[in-house]
Amino acid sequence: MPVMNMVQALNTALREEMKRDPRVIVLGEDVGRRGGVFLVTEGLIDEFGEMRVIDTPLTEMGIVGIAVGLALYGFKPVAEIQFIDFVYEAFDQIVSEAAKMRSKTGGMFTAPIVVRAPCCGGVKGAMHHSQSPESYFIHTAGLITMMPSSPYDAKGMLKAAIRAEDPVIFLEPKSIYRTIKEEVPEDDYVIPIGKGKIVREGSDITIVTYGAMVYTALEAAKLAEEKHGWSAEIIDLRTLFPFDKDLIIKSVEKTGRLIIVHEAPKTLGLGAEIAAYISENAIDLLRGPIIRVTGYDTPFPLVHEKLYMPNIARIYLAMQKIMMY
Numbered sequence: 001m002p003v004m005n006m007v008q009a010l011n012t013a014l015r016e017e018m019k020r021d022p023r024v025i026v027l028g029e030d031v032g033r034r035g036g037v038f039l040v041t042e043g044l045i046d047e048f049g050e051m052r053v054i055d056t057p058l059t060e061m062g063i064v065g066i067a068v069g070l071a072l073y074g075f076k077p078v079a080e081i082q083f084i085d086f087v088y089e090a091f092d093q094i095v096s097e098a099a100k101m102r103s104k105t106g107g108m109f110t111a112p113i114v115v116r117a118p119c120c121g122g123v124k125g126a127m128h129h130s131q132s133p134e135s136y137f138i139h140t141a142g143l144i145t146m147m148p149s150s151p152y153d154a155k156g157m158l159k160a161a162i163r164a165e166d167p168v169i170f171l172e173p174k175s176i177y178r179t180i181k182e183e184v185p186e187d188d189y190v191i192p193i194g195k196g197k198i199v200r201e202g203s204d205i206t207i208v209t210y211g212a213m214v215y216t217a218l219e220a221a222k223l224a225e226e227k228h229g230w231s232a233e234i235i236d237l238r239t240l241f242p243f244d245k246d247l248i249i250k251s252v253e254k255t256g257r258l259i260i261v262h263e264a265p266k267t268l269g270l271g272a273e274i275a276a277y278i279s280e281n282a283i284d285l286l287r288g289p290i291i292r293v294t295g296y297d298t299p300f301p302l303v304h305e306k307l308y309m310p311n312i313a314r315i316y317l318a319m320q321k322i323m324m325y
Contacts, residue, residue, distance in 0.1 A: 001183040001184060001185050001186065002183070002184060002186065003181050003182065003183055003184075004151045004155075004181065004182070004183075004184045005151055005177065005178045005179075005180065005181050006148070006150070006151045006154045006172065006176060006177050006178070006180060007038060007039060007040055007177050007178060008151065008184075009151035009152070009154040009155040009184050010040045010116075010154050010155070010158055010172065011039075011040055011041065011042060011043070011044070012155055012184070013154070013155040013156075013158040013159050013162075014026060014040070014041065014044060014078065014158070015043075015044060015047065016159070016188065017076075017158075017159055017162045017163075018044065018047075018048050018052065020188075021076060021162075023074060023075045023076045024052070024075075024076045024077075024078065024162060025052050025053075025054065025070060025075050025076070025077045025078070026041055026044060026048075026052065026053045026054070026077075026078050026080070027053075027054040027056055027063060027066065027067060027077060027078070027079055027080070028041075028054075028055075028056055028063055028079055028080030028081065028082070029055070029056055029057075029058055029063070029080070029082055030055060030082070031044075031045075031053060031054070031055060031056075031080050032044075032045040032050065032053050032054065032055040033045060033055070034055075036080055036082075037082045037083075037118075038118060038174065038177055040080070040116075040172075041053065041080065059089070060081055060086050060087060060088075060089040060090040061089045061090045061092070061093055063079050063080075063081070063090065064079055064081075064090035064093040064094055064098070064113070064115060065090075065093045065097070066079075067079040067098075067113040067115070068093055068097050068098050068101070068111050068113060070113075071098075071101075071110070071111045071112050071113050072101070072109055072111065076112055076113075076114075076162055077113050077114070078113075078114045078116060078162060079113060079114065079115050079116070080116055080117065081115060081116075081117035082117070082118075083117060083118055083119075083125075083128075083129050084117040084118065084119040084131060084132075084133060084171060085127075085128050085129055085130070085131045085133075086117075087115070087117060087133070090115075091136075094115065094137070094140075094143070094167070094169070095140050097111065098111040098113055098142070098143070098167040099111075099140050099141065099142030099143045099167060100142055101142075101167075102142065102166065103141075103142065110165050110166060111166075111167050112164060112165050112166060112167065113167050113168070114158070114161045114162055114164075114167075114168045114170050115167070115168070115169050115170065116158070116161075116170040116171075116172060117170075117171060117172065118171075118172050118173075118174035118177070119131070119132055119133075119134070119147070119171040119172060119173060119174065119211075120132050120171075120173045120174065120175060120211055120212060120263050121175065121263060121300060121305055121308070121309050122173075122174070122175025122176075122212060122305070122309065123174055123175055124302065124305060125174075126300065126301070126302040127299045127300045127301070127302070130300040130305070131300055132262070132263045132264035132265075132295065133264070134147065134169075134171060134240055134264060134270060135264060135268055135269055135270060137169040137241070138240055138241040138270055138273070139268075142166065142167065143166075143167055143168070143169055143241070144161070144164060144166055144167070144168045144169070144193055144239065144241065144242070145168070145169045145171070145239070145240040145241045146161060146168060146169070146170050146171065146193070146238065146239050146240065147170075147171040147172070147173065147210050147211045147237075147238070147240055148172065148173075148211075148238065149173070149176070149180075149199075149210060149211055149212065149214040149215075149236050149238070150180055150182060150214075151180065151181065151182050151184050152182055152183070152184050152185075153191055153197075153236075153238060154172070155184055155189075156189050156190050156191035157170070157190075157191045157238060157239075158170060159188075159189070159190045159191075160190040160191055160192060160193050161193070163190065164193060168193075171211070171240075173211040173212040175212045176211075176212045176215070180215070191238065193239050193242075194239045194242045194243070194244060195238065195239065195244055195247075196235050196236055196237045196238050196239070196243065196244035196247045196248075197235070197236050197238060197247075198233060198234070198235055198236075198247070198251070199214060199218065199234050199235070199236050200218060200221055200232065200233060200234040201231075201233055202221070202231040202232040202233030202234070202255065203231045203233070203254060203255060204230045204231045204232065204255055204257065204323065205221075205224075205230060205231070205232040205233065205255055205257045205258075205259060205319055205322060205323070206232075206233050206235065206248070206251040206252050206254075206255045206257060206258050206259070207220075207221065207232050207233070207234045207235070207259045207260075207261060207315070208235045208237065208248055208258065208259070208260045208261070208271075208274060209234065209235070209236065209237070209260070209261040209262060210236055210237040210238065210240060210262065211262075211263070212263070213261045213262060213263060213310060214234065214236045216261070216310060216311060216312060216315065217232075217234050217261050217315055218234060219312045220232075220312045220315035220316045220319065221234060221319075223312060223316055224316055224319045224320075228323070230319060230323055232319065233251050233254070233255060235247060235248060235251060237270075240270055241270075243270070243274065245277060245281075248274065248277075248278065249278070249281065249282050249285070252278060252282055252285050252286065253282070253285050256285060256286060256287035256288075257286070257287055257288060257322045257323070257325065258275075258278060258286065258290045258291070258322075259290075259291045259292075259293060259315070259318050259319065259322060260274050260275060260290065260291070260292045260293070260294075261292075261293045261294070261310050261315060262294050262295070262310070263294070263295050263309055263310065264294060264295055265294065265295050265296060265297045265298075266292055266294040266295065266296065266297055267297050269292070269294055269295075271292040271294055272292070275290040275292065278290060287325045288322055288324070288325025289322075289325075291318045291321060291322055293310045293314050293315050293318050294310060295308055295309060295310070296308055
């Protein structure tokens with residue numbers, strides 16, 4: 001199997017889906033000749049032409065609005081937003097149109113678009129190139145929200161998103177675009193929407209996370225095991241909504257302790273919803289309080305990026321605290 005980074009895996013997924021289904025269209029700013037700001041769409045215009053790989057004007061509202069219109073006419077558009085931080089101009093098209101299309105037409109129409117965009121911090125992009133706004137989309141009924149953490153997952157998840165019959169927000173952690181490499185099958189495969197995975201087996205603590213934080217959590221778990229012999233089980237959600245509730249409960253049933261890690265701000269982040277779900281449905285399984293290790297309720301900083309983002313030390317301290325119970 002070829003070894004790929006996430007950019008290459010995403011590019012492969014797009015190419016394979018465009019070959020498989022002539023309805024798949026890629027559109028966005030500089031996605032054609034440039035190949036996208038991170039080169040995820042590199043080479044697609046040479047293979048599929050300007051009618052299926054469309055360089056758009058600099059207007060996120062227009063990109064998503066056109067994608068919704070194409071979807072209503074039977075196409076499967078994949079719209080790139082250069083950074084998820086720029087998506088707010090398109091928010092009305094996503095929330096009021098794409099997310100509501102199935103409901104407001106009584107199921108007569110859907111808007112099976114994929115809005116994919118790089119997200120999160122770790123590359124010193126400051127506040128306008130580092131945000132993690134997934135909660136906005138998770139809170140919106142009618143949207144599926146996904147975030148891969150590896151090249152293998154990126155290919156299978158993007159294929160699943162393109163084949164879905166409802167709109168998908170596909171977030172790509174740019175800090176691991178090229179830093180993580182692994183074997184990616186050339187065969188066609190999809191990773192089902194709504195299914196997380198255990199990336200590390202454990203028996204003392206459950207850590208639920210996603211995106212680039214998977215690797216930070218793995219390092220913290222390794223440190224805790226070396227120093228104290230604690231065994232942490234790490235769950236990568238992959239799909240943020242609908243998230244894999246059964247997988248989390250099964251793990252908490254085994255460990256009795258839950259830590260949730262994400263880059264997004266703490267207040268009303270996905271960690272709050274996971275904590276509420278476990279509290280309402282499985283509180284009797286817990287030995288102690290649920291702990292969230294997250295970004296702070298401030299704009300994303302430039303100089304203090306490493307202090308803002310969850311790091312090994314913060315997760316390790318949370319593990320120390322929760323093991324007191």
